[in-house]
Amino acid sequence: MDKDQQRRSFEGIVFDSILEMRFYRDVIRPKMASGDIITCQLQKEYVLQPMFTYNGKVVQPITYVADFYLVYKDGREEVIDTKGSPSSTAVLKRKLFWLQYPEITYRWLSYTQKTGWISYDELKKIRRQDKNRQRRQNHHEPEKNSEKNWRQPVSGNL
Secondary structure, three states: OOHHHHHOEEOOEEOOOHHHHHHHHHHHHHHHHHOOEEEEEEEEEEEEEOOEEEOOEEEOOEEEEEEEEEEEOOOOEEEEEEOOOOOHHHHHHHHHHHHHOOOOEEEEEEEEOOOEEEEHHHHHHHHHHHHHHHHHHHHHOOOOOHHHHOOOOOOOOO
16 A cells, blocks of 8 residues: 555545545544444445437446445435535536435535535635635735836837
8 A cells, every 4th residue: 555545544444535534534433433323335326317328329327426425313314525626527416416316415525724624615605705805905905016017008009
C-alpha cells in the first residue's frame, strides 16, 4: 500500500478521498457504535437512467456511485457524498438522483476547520457571503498609486 492509500485508509478500508475517510471515521463509525446508524454501505451504485436503444444504437445507462448509503434506527435512508468542489457531472447526477429516488435523502457534505461538517450548499452560501464581504471591504479602501490607475485617452486610429 502506497503512502496516498495509507492516508485514505481506516480499519483496512481504502477510501476514494481523505475527506470520505474522515467522514466515515469521525461521523459514521461513532453513530454505528451508538446504534443510531444500523446499516452503512460504501460505494453503492444507483441507476439514474436505464440503458435504452436509440435508432438501433444501445445507449449505456447513467449510473451514480454514492460514497455512503445509510439506514438509521428509525428506518430513514440517506445517501451522503463528501464534496470539496463538485464537477458539472456531479451536479447533473445529483438532479437525476433527486428525480429517480425522491424517497431517499441525498446530501453533499463538506468539512472545514471553521465550520466542521456542513452541507456543501450551506458552505457555498458562506463562501459567497465571505467573498461579497471581502469585495465590499476592498471597494471602500482608497486606491493605492491612483496615478498609475489613470489612463490617458487613446487618440488616432487603432
